[in-house]
Amino acid sequence: MSYLDRQGEGGLYSWVTSTDHKRIGLLYLTVMTVLFWVAVALGIVMRLKHLSGGDFLISARAYNALFTVHGVIMVFMFVIPGLPAVFGNFFLPILIGAKDVSFPRLNLLSWWLFLTGACLAVLSLFTGSGAPDTGWTFYVPFSIRTGTNVSLAVFAAFVLGLSSILTGLNFITTIHRMRCEGMTWHRMPLFAWAIYSTGWIQVLATPIIGITLLLVILERAFGIGVFDPAKGGDPLLYQHLFWIYSHPAVYIMIVPAMGAVTEIIPTFARRCIFGYKAIAYSSLAIAALGSVVWAHHMFTSGMADLANIIFSLLTFLVAIPSAIKVFNWTATLYKGSVDMQPSMLYALTFVFLFSIGGLSGVMQGALGLNVHLHDTYWIVGHFHYVMFGGTGFAFFAALLYWFPKMFGKQYDPKPAYAAWALMFLGFNMLYGSFMALGYMGMPRRYFAHLPQFHSLHIAATVGSWALVAGLAVFYANLLIALRRGKPAEADPWGGKTLEWTLPSPPPPENFDKLPVVTEAPYHYNPKAPA
Amino acid sequence: MPYLPQASTVSLSIDRYFLGSLALCLAVLLMVTFFLVYFSLRYSRKRNPQPTDIEGNALLEAVWTVVPLILFLALFYFGWTDFRTLRNPPPDSMTVKVTARQWAWSFEYPNGKRSEELFSALGRPMRLELNTLDVIHGFYIPAFRIKIDVVPNRTATAWFLPRLLGDFDIQCSVICGLDHSAMLSKVRVVSEEDFRRWYFSDEGERALAKASGGKPGKAGANLLEEHGCLACHTLDGGPSVGPTLKGLFGSMEKVEGRAEALKADEAFLRKEILEPEALIIEGYPPVMPPNTLDKEETELVLDYLKELK
Numbered sequence: 036m037s038y039l040d041r042q043g044e045g046g047l048y049s050w051v052t053s054t055d056h057k058r059i060g061l062l063y064l065t066v067m068t069v070l071f072w073v074a075v076a077l078g079i080v081m082r083l084k085h086l087s088g089g090d091f092l093i094s095a096r097a098y099n100a101l102f103t104v105h106g107v108i109m110v111f112m113f114v115i116p117g118l119p120a121v122f123g124n125f126f127l128p129i130l131i132g133a134k135d136v137s138f139p140r141l142n143l144l145s146w147w148l149f150l151t152g153a154c155l156a157v158l159s160l161f162t163g164s165g166a167p168d169t170g171w172t173f174y175v176p177f178s179i180r181t182g183t184n185v186s187l188a189v190f191a192a193f194v195l196g197l198s199s200i201l202t203g204l205n206f207i208t209t210i211h212r213m214r215c216e217g218m219t220w221h222r223m224p225l226f227a228w229a230i231y232s233t234g235w236i237q238v239l240a241t242p243i244i245g246i247t248l249l250l251v252i253l254e255r256a257f258g259i260g261v262f263d264p265a266k267g268g269d270p271l272l273y274q275h276l277f278w279i280y281s282h283p284a285v286y287i288m289i290v291p292a293m294g295a296v297t298e299i300i301p302t303f304a305r306r307c308i309f310g311y312k313a314i315a316y317s318s319l320a321i322a323a324l325g326s327v328v329w330a331h332h333m334f335t336s337g338m339a340d341l342a343n344i345i346f347s348l349l350t351f352l353v354a355i356p357s358a359i360k361v362f363n364w365t366a367t368l369y370k371g372s373v374d375m376q377p378s379m380l381y382a383l384t385f386v387f388l389f390s391i392g393g394l395s396g397v398m399q400g401a402l403g404l405n406v407h408l409h410d411t412y413w414i415v416g417h418f419h420y421v422m423f424g425g426t427g428f429a430f431f432a433a434l435l436y437w438f439p440k441m442f443g444k445q446y447d448p449k450p451a452y453a454a455w456a457l458m459f460l461g462f463n464m465l466y467g468s469f470m471a472l473g474y475m476g477m478p479r480r481y482f483a484h485l486p487q488f489h490s491l492h493i494a495a496t497v498g499s500w501a502l503v504a505g506l507a508v509f510y511a512n513l514l515i516a517l518r519r520g521k522p523a524e525a526d527p528w529g530g531k532t533l534e535w536t537l538p539s540p541p542p543p544e545n546f547d548k549l550p551v552v553t554e555a556p557y558h559y560n561p562k563a564p565a
Numbered sequence: 566m567p568y569l570p571q572a573s574t575v576s577l578s579i580d581r582y583f584l585g586s587l588a589l590c591l592a593v594l595l596m597v598t599f600f601l602v603y604f605s606l607r608y609s610r611k612r613n614p615q616p617t618d619i620e621g622n623a624l625l626e627a628v629w630t631v632v633p634l635i636l637f638l639a640l641f642y643f644g645w646t647d648f649r650t651l652r653n654p655p656p657d658s659m660t661v662k663v664t665a666r667q668w669a670w671s672f673e674y675p676n677g678k679r680s681e682e683l684f685s686a687l688g689r690p691m692r693l694e695l696n697t698l699d700v701i702h703g704f705y706i707p708a709f710r711i712k713i714d715v716v717p718n719r720t721a722t723a724w725f726l727p728r729l730l731g732d733f734d735i736q737c738s739v740i741c742g743l744d745h746s747a748m749l750s751k752v753r754v755v756s757e758e759d760f761r762r763w764y765f766s767d768e769g770e771r772a773l774a775k776a777s778g779g780k781p782g783k784a785g786a787n788l789l790e791e792h793g794c795l796a797c798h799t800l801d802g803g804p805s806v807g808p809t810l811k812g813l814f815g816s817m818e819k820v821e822g823r824a825e826a827l828k829a830d831e832a833f834l835r836k837e838i839l840e841p842e843a844l845i846i847e848g849y850p851p852v853m854p855p856n857t858l859d860k861e862e863t864e865l866v867l868d869y870l871k872e873l874k
Contacts, residue, residue, distance in 0.1 A: 095743055096850070170740045176717060177700040177741060182851055264717035270701060271716060304608075306616040313626050335703065335738075336714045337721050340652055344645055351637040355630060362629040363621075365597055368604035372616035375605060383601055390597055394590035401640055403575075403647020404582050407710040410703055410738040474583070475569050476707020478738045481746035485734060487568070560618045 037443065037540040054139035055543060060125030061441070062146050067113055067121065068510070070153060074108040075503060077101050082465075082499040085492040088484045095482040099168035100183070102480055104160060106171030107188060111195045112153050114422050115284055118291035119237075120149070120202060122433050123230045125441060127206060129534045130224045132215025132552065134544045137208040145201040152195035159187035170480055172281075175262040175273045179254050186255050189248045196241045196248075199287075203237025206230050217552035224532045224556045225314050229294025232318040236283045236290075240326065244280035247273065271336055278329035286325040288422055289389070290318055292429030293360055296382045299436050300364055301557040302530045303379035304371030308557050310363040317356035324353040334405045343402055350400035357393050361386060376528065377451035381432035384459060388424025392417060395470065413473025416466045424462060431509060438513060439527050443540040444520030450512035457505030464498025532556050572729040572754065573709035578647055580710075586640055651711065654724030658692035665695065665702035665715045667741055667854050668748035668806075669796035678764065679791050683735065683752040685727050686760035695721040699854045703738030706752055712738055727754040743852055744797070744806055785869020788862050797853070800873065807849055814871050819847040834870055838863055 038057045043049050050058055081101050084092050093101070124142065128135055136142050160166045163184035169177055178185050210231045214223070251273075253259050260266030262273045301308045308314065330338065330346040364386055373379070395417040399408045408414060439445050468491045473479075477488045484492060526535040533550060534541070571577055607613070661683065662673040673679050685691050695704055697715040704723065705712040713723040737748035755763065789795055789810070797806035808818075814834065817826040827833055827844075837844055841853035858866060 095746070099740070099743065099745070168742070174701060174739070180700060181742065271719075304616065305610075307618045307620055309619060310621040310626055313621065335712050337716055337719055340648075343648065347644060347648075348641050351641045352634075354637060355633055358633045359626070359630060361597060362625075365600045365604070366619075366622075366625070368601065368608060370613070370617040370619060371604070371608050372610050372613050373605050373608050374610045383605065386601060387594075387598055390594050394594060397637065397640065398583070398586045398590060401582065401586065401644025401647070403579055403644050403651060404586070405644070406648070406651055406712050407579055407583075407707070409712060410705070476705070476734070476736070478703075478705060478736050478746075480740040481736075483746040485749075560616060 036542055037538070038543045039443070039540050042543065052143070054135070054143050056124050056128050056135050056139065056142060057441075057541065057545075059142050059146050060121050060123075063116065063120040063124065063149065066150060066153060067117060070108050070112045074105050074113065075506065077105040077108075079499060079503055081105065082496040084482070085484060086496055088486060088489055088492075090483075096165070096168065098482040099480070100160070100166035103167045103170055103188075104156075107156055107167075107192065109422070110171055110284075111192050112149075112156065114288045114426050116149065116195075116199060116202070117288070117426060117430050118295055118433065119206065119230060119233055119287070120145075121430075122226075122295060122437060123202075123206060123233075123291060126437065126534055127209060127227055127230050128213065129537065129541065129545050130227050130532055131210065131213060131218050132533055132546065132550045133209065133213035134546060134549070136205050137212055138205050141201055142205055145198045145205070148194055148198035148201070152191045152193075152198060155191035155194060156188060159184045159191060163187060172277060173248075173251060174277075175251065175254070175268075175270050176264055178251060179263055186252050189251050193245050193248045196245045199237050200241045200245075203234035203241070207234040207238065210234075215546075215549045215552060221312070221315075222552055222555050223315075225297040225308065225311070225318075226291070226294035228315045229290045229297070229318050232322040233287050233290045236287050236322050236326070240280045240283040240287075243276060244284075247276040247280070250276075271333070271338060274333055274336060275330065278332045279326075282329035282332065283322075283326050285418075285421070286321050288426045290321055292385065292389075292426040292433075293318070293357075295429050295433040295436070296364065296385050297360075298530075298532065299378055299382040299432055300367050301559070302436075302528050303374045303376055303382075304368050305374070305529065305559045306367065306371040306557075307555070307559065308363070309366040309369070310359075311555070311557075313359055314363050317359045320356040321353065324349065324356065328353050331400055331405070334402060335409045347400055347402045347405075351397065354393060354397050354400070357389075361390055361393075374528075376435075377448050377455065378432050378435035378528070380452070380455055381428050381435060384455065385425060385428040385432060388420055388428055388462070392420030392422075392425055395420065407476075408473060410479055411473035412469040412477045412479055415479050416469030416473060419466045419469065424466070434513070436528070437534075438516070439523030440534055440537075440539050440541070442517060442520075443523050443538075444516050445523040445527065446512055446516035446520055450508050454505045454509035454512065457501050457508060459505075461498045461501025461503070461505055465495050465502055466498075468492075468495035468498060529559075531558055570708045570729055570731070570733065572727060572731065572733050573706075573711070573725040574728055575647070575650055575725070576708065576710040578650065582643055582647055585643075589636065589640075651723075654692040654722070655690045655726070658690040658724055660692045660694060663693050663695040663704060663715075664793075665697040665704065665737070665748075666793045666857075667699050667796075667852065668737070668744040669793035670704070670735060670737075670748070670750045671791055671793060674764065676764065681790060682750055684760060684763055685725075685752055685754050686757045687727055687730055687754055689757065689760075690724060690726040692724040693722060695723070698857055700741050701739050702741050702748065705736045705738040706733055707736070708733035709752070714739055727752075730754050730756065743850060747796075785865045785867075788858065788866050789869070792857050792862075807853065808846055810870060811873055814873065821845040821847055831867060831871070834867060835863065838866065 038055055165183045167185045167188040168183045250261050254262050260268045262268040264270055297314055328349045331350045334343050399405050472488055472491045523539040525538050664671045672683050695715045697717055702715045709725045711723050711725055713721045715721050732751045732753050735750040735752055799805050799809045802809050802811040813829055816829050818829050819826050838856050845851045
């Protein structure tokens with residue numbers, strides 16, 4: 036019997052009340068996939084608008100709502116919760132040899148909060164006096180002055196934050212308390228390490244955005260004057276508080292992605308990971324250093340020059356642990372036996388695209404150059420390379436890697452390769468054009484654009500068509516596999532971590548008898564010293 | 566950079582930094598990509614069926630920690646020196662006051678002259694003191710590689726020294742509402758001689774009077790221009806964010822929340838100026854910023870509107 040089989044009452048009700056971490060993982064995956072496609076559609080409409088520099092297709096008001104809602108959905112409902120909530124929920128307990136997370140009911144509550152937040156965000160589009168138009172950053176005083184439905188959207192983000200905190204808390208506790216016999220810290224798969232680092236950022240940083248967003252609501256409703264300059268409040272205080280969370284949030288987005296890729300590469304290279312400890316501790320270093328670089332989002336805000344200098348220096352330092360990971364992944368291929376399955380191809384593409392995102396981040400971390408690049412399409416290109424090229428491609432790689440385990444079905448690899456080609460081409464055309472546009476001086480969040488930017492906008496829009504076609508092929512292929520895929524083996528890729536010792540799909544409580552671990556993970560070649 | 570003029574002195578060093586750091590980053594990217602591709606092919610399952618476990622190498626870890634560290638510290642240092650230049654205007658700069666509002670820029674020179682476009686003399690450094698009347702705006706001249714956020718209750722500063730003649734775009738870089746992308750202006754770099762001629766003439770005012778048909782009430786038209794009203798209201802009957810001012814006086818207007826139309830008489834228009842959120846004419850967004858005209862100026866504007874048929 037697998038976790039997918041009918042249990043108790045059966046039907047939808049048994050799913051939305053289930054405390055099984057695997058079912059909760061699938062609940063997240065379902066809601067998130069829908070939200071992802073909604074946000075993709077909003078993005079495509081924005082790209083179509085830029086087929087013309089002036090008034091075209093939609094109004095300026097609609098455009099401002101589009102980039103705000105696209106950002107809110109993608110950031111708060113797909114990229115931040117994506118890997119931890121789906122694959123963390125499903126695989127973290129299995130990877131460390133546990134039957135479930137530490138607090139299964141809390142876990143279900145997290146999902147319900149997530150669903151509530153998502154519904155509130157969608158509701159904010161259709162109620163009140165119009166969809167929010169401030170950008171996902173909700174900068175004051177504009178977010179206080181605008182008549183649009185900011186309060187509800189901000190409250191939605193608050194509820195989503197609560198869900199994120201509870202998930203992080205659950206994972207940290209699970210890793211501390213639920214590891215099976217012999218699963219020492221240094222025998223943990225690196226995905227678990229990544230989830231552990233992420234959990235700490237979620238628990239420590241998210242309350243700050245929660246409080247900040249509540250203050251925005253109070254400011255709008257009662258005019259308390261903390262942020263409103265007309266009452267002596269300070270808009271820069273808002274920016275600091277916002278980024279104290281929202282920069283570490285970037286690492287909530289990327290660290291689990293790095294963790295997933297770290298599982299995939301050794302499996303398909305069929306050798307142990309190069310530099311286990313370097314990768315494990317660099318996750319912690321990212322979590323720590325990433326918490327003290329937030330004001331690099333504010334180099335042009337007019338804060339003190341000394342603060343600018345310190346935050347620029349710290350920003351260059353936070354790039355080091357990421358660079359260490361990239362080098363270790365590359366070295367893991369050396370003398371391996373590489374099987375370029377779709378999952379591996381997507382994982383290596385993650386390394387490539389994330390490197391572009393990271394290196395462009397290093398460039399814009401420089402004070403002088405940042406002044407020119409800040410708030411332009413360069414920045415938009417940069418963070419799409421990190422969040423989509425990075426986290427997005429890692430999400431797809433993880434989905435391809437674990438799909439047979441999660442659903443017990445095998446997909447056809449050929450469409451997955453075709454989808455990769457389309458997405459890779461379209462992605463670079465779209466976001467490469469964005470970076471070039473930004474260097475030429477195209478500001479972000481512009482409904483209309485000046486003539487000198489037009490040809491690159493056209494190139495970007497054409498690229499977006501290839502990208503979305505690739506996405507469609509990717510998801511269609513998996514949907515077809517769900518219905519008609521061949522039954523998957525227990526260990527189709529020859530993986531060595533604990534999830535591959537279970538049948539596909541796994542039984543409800545994972546392990547009949549809790550496993551006992553005697554060696555490090557990724558132990559592919561018994562002849563070599565472990 | 567062929568596509569973006571290097572129109573200020575700092576743009577040269579910013580571009581040098583950009584190209585230098587881009588070359589370095591591309592070199593790193595190419596190196597990583599080369600090894601990813603080479604290892605994937607050289608050690609493919611077909612070519613290398615029997616893998617070898619290598620758990621790590623302390624020396625390599627040290628090298629790829631320390632070498633990027635040194636490179637990054639160098640990048641930090643040169644980024645900082647550029648920034649130091651950007652933050653320290655030469656002492657002989659001319660200071661121009663810049664006012665941002667939804668969705669227009671206006672400029673005031675030391676002799677009190679005002680304009681909607683920024684006039685600047687080739688080879689003469691100009692220092693800007695920027696303030697906003699409503700939300701945060703971002704003052705951005707790509708051709709000069711300068712940008713500064715204009716935050717309420719704070720005076721932002723920036724400076725530049727133009728090295729090319731011509732017109733260059735000024736754009737708002739911080740989302741500030743409906744017409745954010747129309748919050749544009751130009752910096753016009755002219756020769757020192759032309760600048761002096763412009764600076765000591767009343768050219769700007771004459772052009773304005775002409776635009777309003779040379780009718781009396783020139784002072785009112787100037788005020789509308791200076792206070793940014795024309796960013797959203799036209800004087801010629803054309804459509805814009807708000808209703809056109811031509812023929813507004815004496816017309817019947819449907820107002821949100823009232824069944825019958827109201828006559829746009831003097832009291833109506835005064836209320837519109839002083840409390841724009843109280844009377845929203847149907848079909849237009851409720852986005853008019855708070856009034857900045859003083860009492861006397863308000864009367865001048867009202868006189869002008871009465872004549873603008």
